[in-house]
Amino acid sequence: MSVRVRFAPSPTGELHIGSVRTNLYNHLFARQNNGTLILRIEDTDQERYDPRALASIYDGLHWVGIHWQEGPREGGPHAPYVQSERLPLYQRHAIEMIAMGAAYHCFCSPERLAQMRAAQAARKEITRYDRLCRRIDPKEAADRATREPHTVRLKVPDEGSVAIEDLVHGHVEWPLATLDDQVLLKSDGFPTYHLAVVVDDHLMGITHIFRGEEWLPSVPKHLLIFRAFGWPVPPMGHVPLVLGQDSKKLSKRHGATRTSEFREQGVLPEGLVNYLALVGWQPGTEEEVFSMEELIARWRIEQVQKAGGKWDYERLRWFSGVWMRRLPDDVLCDRLLPFLPPEWDRGVIRATIPHIKERMEMLTQAKDLIAFLFSDDLPTEPARYLPKKRAATETRDVLARVRAAIAGVEPFAAAAIKTEMERLAAETGWKDLNMATRLAVTGTNVGFGVYESIALLGRERSVERLDRGIGILKIA
RNA sequence: GGCCCGGUCGCCUAGUGGACUAGGGCGUCUCCCUUUCAAGGAGAAGGUCACGGGUUCGAAUCCCGUCCGGGCUACCA
Secondary structure (H helix, E strand, O other): OOOEEEOOOOOOOOOEHHHHHHHHHHHHHHHHHOOOOEEOOOOOOOOOOOOOOHHHHHHHHHHHHOOEEEEEEEEEEOOOOOOHHHHHHHHHHHHHHHHHEEEEEEOOOOOHEEEEEEEHOOHHHHHHHHHHHHHHHHHHHHHHHHHOOEEEOOOOOOOOOOEEEEOOEEOOOOOEEOOOOOOOOOOOOOOOOOHHHHHHHHHHHOEEEEEEHHHHOOOOOOHHHHHHHHOEEEEEEEEEEEHHHHHHEOOOHOOOOOHHHHOOOOOHHHHHOOOOOOOOOOOOOOOOOHHHHHHHHHHHHEEEEOOOOOOOOOHHHHHHHHHHHOOOHHHHHHHHHHHHHOOOOOOHHHHHHHHHHHHEEEEHHHHHHHHHHOOOOOOOOOOHOOOEEEEEEHHHHHHHHHHHHHOOOOOOOOHHHHHHHHHHHHHHHOOOOHHHHHHHHHHHOOOOOHHHHHHHHHHHHHHHHHHHHHHHHHHO
């Protein structure tokens, strides 16, 4: 039987980075087994529905390199893949469960439910449905259901227990006596998550369920539904949560959590995927830099951690930097373009790549590094042209000698410029000759090699800037 | 409160009874390289393996208890 796994997000907002991690695991498992990955939209909560979410899911997942075969836009043999378009299916199954005695109609109003819970809480009891409607005669209930608002609830047995062999956590067991009679079908005709996942996972032929650990407590409810229909229960693996620094579920207050934020910050998707895979999984060796293809070959559910992983922005940056250096220059150049002014010449940008790729962790850092090549908007304050502990007069004199050397150097290339500059440094005894030159030519005290900077800028512009620097220092 | 899941350096983690004087990576610090910043190289600091009892010749690893943290506890997912 071929592997079929799914990613089932709720369209309630922008794609969360923790969701990407969970989906990445599904993707890796599908790919390594030549299986099928399915995207299913679980929009059963009309209140929280966010129409922008679907685009966010598609954009974010495609950006990190995750692709699937069946989904809302792709179609497939089990379409539709949006739960709100499958309502009759869930309603039919809910009715079937009632007929089998595994569920019942509930006519309790939200108000009564709220009062009931308040009373239970006041008595320090467990707050759960008191099963009032479970005692209504089924025929009467069916009749009332034709005209009264109602929900359908799971009829949880009073005794016994259910268990799974979780792929991550091992044996987990729940006594049924502690379970609530979960609502399966809401009064608006929409299913709850619990009914919808089980029905869809079965109907869509899902063979393995990998999802976040927050779902572990609801497994017994799902087991009861599988059991009622006599459906086989697919193997499940509940993967650890992605946490913030305070050990709580990663959320906005911890920092960036939207996938699009990382993209906007210039994080390389290769680095993100590499880092993400390692939050909750490790290969059993000391290697840790992996491409998507390597992850596909190596990832194993058995190696997934039990404990939650704290999000580490520093480590993510490091991985992004690692991939910055690994990507081919042409590829990196293309990645950079969206982060630079459109009028900047691609050819010039491309020429800087070998010099800046080792100095960036995020694509957003490129702009400052190469701006001096595209803008003549340099500082005007004399102090900005002085190396530490150097006076204006001496700096001006040294710069004049540099200017002469640059004006005549042949060939005009980094190696020859280096030779000239080193000769001048020896002659003048100036250890910070390069810094003085850098300040005059680029306007900043950090950046890649001065010789390369001058070579890239060109003889004419370099000389112009040296003259300009000398002029500013004369005024001072 | 109840149910469930966790607990190895600040963070991610290796480790599944003896080679553990607990290893690697991120971060921090030092040095080398470099007339900037990085990258690269070499080192350092950092852990009584949550705690307490057992079992055993021997425990991070097995058992029991305790503590701490988290998740769930909705007609949310």
